[in-house]
Amino acid sequence: MALLEVSNLDVRFALRQGDVKALRDVSFTLDRGERLGIVGESGAGKSVAAFTILNLIAKPGYIADGSIRFDGRELTTMKPRQLQQIRGNKVSMIFQDPMMTLNPVLTIGEQMIECLKAHRRIRRRDAREIALNKLHQVYIPSPERRLDQYPHELSGGMRQRIIIAIALLLDPDVIVADEPTTALDVTIQAEIMELLLELCEKHNVALILITHDLGVVSQVTQRMLVMYAGRVIEQGPTREIINDAEHPYTQGLINALPQMATPGQRLNQIPGSMPSLANTPPGCAFHPRCSFSVDANGERRRDCREVIPTFVRSGNCDVACHMVRELVERHSPEHDASDNGPSEKREAL
Incomplete structure (x- = not known):
């Protein structure tokens, strides 16, 4: 069991003009110690998914349907x-801006x-000792002095x-990190992500990482x-999706990375913008x-215009795309089982 x-x-979200659907039929699992990334443009629903897990969505937002089970317990009806007892204790969250998180x-x-x-x-003395130990784990220099400092006296990194030390205070099973390096420069971003990865591996903590950075x-x-x-x-194994994305949107995100463009030429981009969730x-x-x-x-193809695509299995990934479904169904089982199957389907796209 996951x-x-x-x-x-x-x-x-219940608005005057009617309900706005922020998440639609979202399903995924997370195993103990596993690291899961959620990516997409702004407005895709990444942060809403993270907040919903901990029931942190405020009114007029509400869960209209579906189930969230943690260690066999249903969270939506708690x-x-x-x-x-779950929030902060078993599932911790790291928010984008540490200055908005710290008092x-x-x-x-x-x-x-x-x-x-x-x-x-717990006694105050013991709590301070645990806090000091966690600051040591995240490599804070002079942790004894930092405990008595205020947030504005510290750098962004x-x-x-x-924030990571606070997330680890209660030895959680899951950490949800909502774009934890957005407000930091590139060098500090790398250090923070390396630290987060090290701590998750060391303590066997599962991680949900929400970001728009495919490199991370x-x-x-x-x-x-x-x-x-x-x-x-x-959805599927990260390495497989990065190396051989099937959905046209995922391909567009990867092609938009700076390293995918020809030096001296304009960067690749996906035309248009994310639609409003109200329309x-x-x-x-x-x-x-x-x-x-x-x-x-x-x-425009009629099925693309009128029919919501369902998932089709391609390699080890699940893809919601009419074109990918056609290509998968067109290939024989023998062809799908071959080593070059996914690559040929991508070339066909």
């Missing part, structure tokens, strides 16, 4: 007091001790290390989900931006 199971999750009027030590005392019956995902995660307009459109196109939400949805006559 440590975390999300099944057919629908999340909506009462607040029961959920508090500016409390010292680092006070905040860490307060976190421990909220979940455990140091504050993010503090390829280095840190074992599996990945690609999201678009509130849906998962491709998502019918059928495949990506079809207005997808060159593969255009038939030989220069018109």
Whole structure:
């Protein structure tokens, strides 16, 4: 049994003009110690998925349908007091901006001790000792002095290390990291991600990494989900998706990386922009931006325009694309089992 199971999750925001569907039929699993990446453009639903796991979506947001099971327990029906035993204790979260997470009027030590005392019956002296130990684990220099400092006295990289230390305070089973390096420069980003990877491997902690940086995902995660307009459109082993993406949107994300462009030429880009969740196109939400949805006559394929694609198995990945389904069904089982099957399907695209 997986440590975390999300099944057919629908999340909506109740607005005056009607409900806006932020997540649609999202399903994935996470095993103990596994590292999962969730990628996509801004507005794809990545952060909503992360917040929903911990039931942190505020009104008018609500879970309309689906199931979230952690270690066999259903989270969507838990009462607040029961959920508090999971949130922060078994599942911790690292947010984008450490200055928004840390209380500016409390010292680092006070905040860490307060976190421990909220979940455990523990003496203040013992809580301070645990906090000091966690600062050592994230390689904070002079940790004794840092405990008595305020957040504004620390650099951005140091504050993010503090946030990671707080996330590890209660020895969680899962850490959800929502773009943890967005506010940092490139050098510090690499250090923070290397630290996070080291700690997860050392303590066998599962990680859900939400990011738009495919380079980070390829280095840190074992599996990945690609999201678009509130849906998962491709999922599978990270290395397989990065090396041989099947969905046109995933291919577009990879081709948009700077290293994929010819030196001196304009960067590759996906035409158009992410649709508003209040006005998502019918059928495949990506079809207005997808060159593969255009038939030989220069018109959009009817199935792309009208039918929401379901997942089809291609290699070790699940892909929601009508074109990929046609190519998979066109190939014989013998061809699919061959080593060059996925590459040939990609060339056909």
